[in-house]
Amino acid sequence: MGHPMVLNFFFFLEFFLCLTAISALSVAKPGCQETCGNFSVPYPFGIGNTNCYRDLTFELICNDTYYNPPKLFWATNLEVVNISLLGQIGTLGYVSNYCYNSQGYVTSGNNPSFNLNDNTFSFSDTENKFTAIGCDTLAYLFAFNGENFTSGCAMISTNIEELINGSCTGIGCCQTSIPKGFRYFEIAISSYYNHTKVYDFNPCSSAFVVDYNWYNFSTSDLLNFTYNLDNYGYARAPVVLDWAINNWPMETDISCEEAMNNQTSYACGNNSVCGVSKNGLGYSCNCSQGYQGNPYLQDGCQGT
Numbered sequence: 416m417g418h419p420m421v422l423n424f425f426f427f428l429e430f431f432l433c434l435t436a437i438s439a440l441s442v443a444k445p446g447c448q449e450t451c452g453n454f455s456v457p458y459p460f461g462i463g464n465t466n467c468y469r470d471l472t473f474e475l476i477c478n479d480t481y482y483n484p485p486k487l488f489w490a491t492n493l494e495v496v497n498i499s500l501l502g503q504i505g506t507l508g509y510v511s512n513y514c515y516n517s518q519g520y521v522t523s524g525n526n527p528s529f530n531l532n533d534n535t536f537s538f539s540d541t542e543n544k545f546t547a548i549g550c551d552t553l554a555y556l557f558a559f560n561g562e563n564f565t566s567g568c569a570m571i572s573t574n575i576e577e578l579i580n581g582s583c584t585g586i587g588c589c590q591t592s593i594p595k596g597f598r599y600f601e602i603a604i605s606s607y608y609n610h611t612k613v614y615d616f617n618p619c620s621s622a623f624v625v626d627y628n629w630y631n632f633s634t635s636d637l638l639n640f641t642y643n644l645d646n647y648g649y650a651r652a653p654v655v656l657d658w659a660i661n662n663w664p665m666e667t668d669i670s671c672e673e674a675m676n677n678q679t680s681y682a683c684g685n686n687s688v689c690g691v692s693k694n695g696l697g698y699s700c701n702c703s704q705g706y707q708g709n710p711y712l713q714d715g716c717q718g719t
């Protein structure tokens with residue numbers, strides 16, 4: 416039988432992989448904390464010492480004193496759920512939620528604003544959608560990226576029979592696209608009849624920008640949207656941000672050509688190529704063909 420042979424072969428292969436893995440799989444800078452719980456933290460993101468991240472916009476905080484398993488945070492209080500070296504980071508963003516009582520008075524409500532305070536991050540237009548939930552609901556998105564942009568949803572439906580789990584059809588759940596490259600938004604919610612006609616099955620309206628791959632409409636969300644409640648009792652929804660390398664803290668965007676002129680600040684390591692970033696701000700790095708690893712480390716890209 417070939418079985419033992421196969422095992423031996425893999426043992427052999429693993430032995431070699433382990434030797435190269437020391438450099439190839441190391442995603443953080445040498446001497447820097449590489450994981451937070453089971454999360455791996457790749458450079459240019461980093462934890463702790465200032466030389467562990469590229470600049471302050473990439474600083475993450477691993478909170479292992481309060482949370483078990485530990486949680487990773489970006490920009491003081493945005494929880495990180497995902498980091499990709501292909502230029503995206505998943506965070507838990509803010510949700511606007513308004514609840515009414517049977518008399519039509521607001522019992523709780525909030526209009527969050529979300530500011531990505533630099534030219535390195537923007538809300539991903541390809542992964543997120545502005546989403547509103549409710550059957551007596553007006554929800555607005557006010558965004559700014561040099562220009563004002565306003566979008567929204569308006570919904571009235573009194574027939575619970577029309578609602579379908581899993582699909583956002585415009586009845587009880589409405590989704591719209593967001594524009595590329597914007598870095599600031601506010602959400603506001605109002606209502607036509609203060610939910611008095613739908614109170615039995617829909618006392619609350621909510622609206623948020625969300626990773627649309629994550630969100631599936633459920634009629635139970637009409638009762639109250641309570642995903643990922645934070646320490647203050649506010650719901651959070653996953654939102655994907657595009658990130659790029661830029662000439663922080665300057666507010667002007669830098670191209671690959673300009674970046675390469677200064678090898679001290681150029682972010683792409685050996686055996687990597689510079690390219691246009693996902694959000695059109697600054698640039699991004701990628702390992703050259705035939706190489707794999709973290710292109711943001713000096714020797715992060717290793718031959719395969």
Ligand SMILES: *[C@@H]1O[C@H](CO)[C@@H](O)[C@H](O)[C@H]1NC(C)=O
Nearest residue numbers: 452453454455483484496497
């Ligand atoms: C981390 O571990 C938790 C369970 O402790 C698991 O649910 C989660 O999927 C893991 N995350 C990653 C990124 O591996």
Ligand SMILES: *[C@@H]1O[C@H](CO)[C@@H](O)[C@H](O)[C@H]1NC(C)=O
Nearest residue numbers: 476477478479480481482646
């Ligand atoms: C961890 O989270 C708790 C609760 O939010 C907070 O009080 C504490 O300061 C955080 N620790 C760090 C190191 O950020």
Ligand SMILES: *[C@@H]1O[C@H](CO)[C@@H](O)[C@H](O)[C@H]1NC(C)=O
Nearest residue numbers: 496497499505626628629653
């Ligand atoms: C993490 O990112 C992957 C790929 O972008 C995506 O499929 C997945 O849903 C994300 N996970 C979370 C928890 O957001």
Ligand SMILES: *[C@@H]1O[C@H](CO)[C@@H](O)[C@H](O)[C@H]1NC(C)=O
Nearest residue numbers: 557558559560561562563564
């Ligand atoms: C955007 O809207 C705000 C508030 O309505 C207004 O103060 C500001 O002048 C507008 N900016 C531009 C560039 O139109």
Ligand SMILES: *[C@@H]1O[C@H](CO)[C@@H](O)[C@H](O)[C@H]1NC(C)=O
Nearest residue numbers: 518519520521607608609611
């Ligand atoms: C809804 O509530 C607002 C403020 O609570 C009130 O001014 C308005 O008259 C109410 N509208 C209806 C149709 O009940």
Ligand SMILES: *[C@@H]1O[C@H](CO)[C@@H](O)[C@H](O)[C@H]1NC(C)=O
Nearest residue numbers: 581627628629630631632642
């Ligand atoms: C939505 O459905 C997808 C696919 O079935 C699943 O992976 C995802 O976890 C669901 N999201 C939520 C919030 O339950």
Ligand SMILES: *[C@@H]1O[C@H](CO)[C@@H](O)[C@H](O)[C@H]1NC(C)=O
Nearest residue numbers: 578579580581632633634635
């Ligand atoms: C949708 O799913 C929720 C939660 O699983 C369930 O309570 C509800 O009855 C479902 N609604 C429909 C219309 O199937």
Ligand SMILES: *[C@@H]1O[C@H](CO)[C@@H](O)[C@H](O)[C@H]1NC(C)=O
Nearest residue numbers: 514523618639641648649650
């Ligand atoms: C809805 O959930 C929020 C927590 O996000 C809570 O503060 C509020 O009291 C709830 N309202 C209703 C009507 O269930």
Ligand SMILES: *[C@@H]1O[C@H](CO)[C@@H](O)[C@H](O)[C@H]1NC(C)=O
Nearest residue numbers: 662663676677678679680681
């Ligand atoms: C190159 O980048 C470094 C680090 O950001 C900076 O200190 C230096 O002034 C830059 N050199 C030039 C010629 O711009």
Ligand SMILES: *[C@@H]1O[C@H](CO)[C@@H](O)[C@H](O)[C@H]1NC(C)=O
Nearest residue numbers: 501690701702703704705706
């Ligand atoms: C990076 O390069 C690999 C091949 O080397 C390619 O498959 C991948 O799509 C590239 N990614 C980006 C974001 O350009």
Ligand SMILES: *[C@@H]1O[C@H](CO)[C@@H](O)[C@H](O)[C@H]1NC(C)=O
Nearest residue numbers: 678683684685686712713714
């Ligand atoms: C590229 O690799 C060579 C050989 O390993 C090394 O001498 C050089 O410093 C590296 N250059 C950069 C920009 O990392």
